[in-house]
Amino acid sequence: MLNNPRSHGLWEKTAPAAPATVALAGDTRADVVIVGGGFTGISAALHLAETGRRVVVLEGAEIGFGGAGRNVGLINAGMWVTPDDLPGELGEVHGERLLDMLGNAPKLVMELIERHGIACELERNGTLHCAVGEAGLKEITDRASQWRRRGAPVTLLDAAETAKRVGTGAYAGSLLDMRAGTLQPLAYVRGLAKAALAAGATIHTGSRVTGYTRSGSEWTVRTDAGSVKASWVIVSTDAYSTGPWEGVRQEQVHLPYFNLATHPLPADILSTILPEREGVWDTKEILSSFRLDQVGRLVFGSVGALRNTGRAVHVAWARRALKRLFPALGPVEFECEWFGKIGMTDNALPRFHRFAENVVGFSGYNGRGIAPGTVFGHTLAQLVLGDLDEEDLPLPLTDPKVPAFRPVKELYYEAGAQIAHFASDRF
Numbered sequence: 001m002l003n004n005p006r007s008h009g010l011w012e013k014t015a016p017a018a019p020a021t022v023a024l025a026g027d028t029r030a031d032v033v034i035v036g037g038g039f040t041g042i043s044a045a046l047h048l049a050e051t052g053r054r055v056v057v058l059e060g061a062e063i064g065f066g067g068a069g070r071n072v073g074l075i076n077a078g079m080w081v082t083p084d085d086l087p088g089e090l091g092e093v094h095g096e097r098l099l100d101m102l103g104n105a106p107k108l109v110m111e112l113i114e115r116h117g118i119a120c121e122l123e124r125n126g127t128l129h130c131a132v133g134e135a136g137l138k139e140i141t142d143r144a145s146q147w148r149r150r151g152a153p154v155t156l157l158d159a160a161e162t163a164k165r166v167g168t169g170a171y172a173g174s175l176l177d178m179r180a181g182t183l184q185p186l187a188y189v190r191g192l193a194k195a196a197l198a199a200g201a202t203i204h205t206g207s208r209v210t211g212y213t214r215s216g217s218e219w220t221v222r223t224d225a226g227s228v229k230a231s232w233v234i235v236s237t238d239a240y241s242t243g244p245w246e247g248v249r250q251e252q253v254h255l256p257y258f259n260l261a262t263h264p265l266p267a268d269i270l271s272t273i274l275p276e277r278e279g280v281w282d283t284k285e286i287l288s289s290f291r292l293d294q295v296g297r298l299v300f301g302s303v304g305a306l307r308n309t310g311r312a313v314h315v316a317w318a319r320r321a322l323k324r325l326f327p328a329l330g331p332v333e334f335e336c337e338w339f340g341k342i343g344m345t346d347n348a349l350p351r352f353h354r355f356a357e358n359v360v361g362f363s364g365y366n367g368r369g370i371a372p373g374t375v376f377g378h379t380l381a382q383l384v385l386g387d388l389d390e391e392d393l394p395l396p397l398t399d400p401k402v403p404a405f406r407p408v409k410e411l412y413y414e415a416g417a418q419i420a421h422f423a424s425d426r427f
């Protein structure tokens with residue numbers, strides 16, 4: 001996107017074309033202005049347009065330009081924070097509400113895909129959270145028992161069953177979560193956008209918001225080429241925020257994450273790696289993830305930015321790590337490589353902000369935005385429609401707060417991942 005092959009990589013190469021959109025030119029009016037064309041903004045637009053509300057989405061670059069078009073494509077249920085710890089972090093009411101909402105969020109994603117016929121390589125066979133060593137096994141065992149007590153369809157698999165499903169004996173076990181799955185993320189958000197347009201929403205791309213002012217009961221939201229007046233503004237700019245809601249980005253520590261896609265694997269090897277097409281990530285602090293795409297490319301990722309010395313270091317590490325994990329692959333060439341910024345908050349939980357009267361947004365999904373972004377977009381639509389009050393939301397209202405030493409932490413993540421990958425052949 002924007003002539004950068006390392007921004008959206010494989011997903012841009014294989015997604016159906018984006019719907020035709022143009023930049024905002026001149027002044028217009030709507031019921032709701034939505035800023036940001038990722039999962040959150042487009043889901044809100046779809047749900048509002050379906051009720052007949054006049055919706056205008058202003059996206060600074062292209063649909064899916066932010067995290068939505070760059071990610072691994074794991075449709076996760078829940079957050080990093082374990083189910084038992086969540087009520088402690090957020091209080092009993094919000095904690096249980098968030099758990100319930102996020103546990104069911106992949107279902108909403110899959111229903112929308114089905115209802116709108118979105119071609120996005122959806123796989124419904126769950127995800128495997130793979131345990132590295134004894135510590136990893138303890139972590140997933142605790143997680144599994146906490147989810148099972150809440151009735152979630154999760155299963156703990158031993159090392160032998162994990163080896164059979166993943167195609168490597170590298171793991172001590174895994175947690176199979178049948179609520180989850182994988183998809184082609186850029187294809188998904190473009191498909192949601194087509195559905196929103198069909199429902200009557202207007203989407204302007206190349207329309208970066210530069211300011212907003214209030215007069216009477218209305219907001220005027222401005223780009224360089226025009227403005228939209230509306231009584232509600234939804235801010236869904238998350239880790240890629242620019243302009244008036246830069247504070248959303250400032251609240252997060254950016255964690256760089258890259259993905260490399262192989263060429264389609266030969267049939268004999270493909271039948272041994274993830275034959276049931278689950279998505280995988282592991283329990284390491286500098287984690288790795290992998291999954292197959294529809295035609296059998298292996299998409300392998302980890303923490304790091306593919307720029308400066310990082311590119312050579314991470315690509316060389318990925319070749320060594322894949323050799324350890326799947327020796328039968330032989331020497332690996334990558335067809336595509338790309339990376340993006342994951343927005344991490346200080347307690348690894350998302351935020352709900354009211355920036356001014358009727359100016360609201362969710363952000364900070366900590367690398368888990370497909371299902372939460374989709375469901376929170378729906379929640380924002382319900383808030384605007386008056387179907388929900390702020391007290392009913394899954395998160396308490398907070399003000400954006402800049403974490404201490406943010407730039408230092410970002411440098412540490414980027415440099416630390418390079419140091420960790422430099423001489424290692426650990427997957």
Ligand SMILES: Cc1cc2nc3c(=O)[nH]c(=O)nc-3n(C[C@H](O)[C@H](O)[C@H](O)COP(=O)(O)OP(=O)(O)OC[C@H]3O[C@@H](n4cnc5c(N)ncnc54)[C@H](O)[C@@H]3O)c2cc1C
Nearest residue numbers: 036038039040060066067068071072074209242340369370
């Ligand atoms: C490399 C990577 C891997 C990931 N892997 C996964 C995964 O496997 N599973 C998962 O669930 N999540 C994953 N995530 C996280 C997920 O992609 C994000 O949480 C999600 O994209 C957030 O959705 P969003 O719609 O809120 O924001 P985004 O998708 O980031 O969209 C925000 C949009 O706002 C626009 N914008 C910003 N400022 C302005 C402005 N002033 N005016 C107009 N537009 C503006 C941006 O251009 C952008 O398109 C990953 C993220 C990355 C980067």
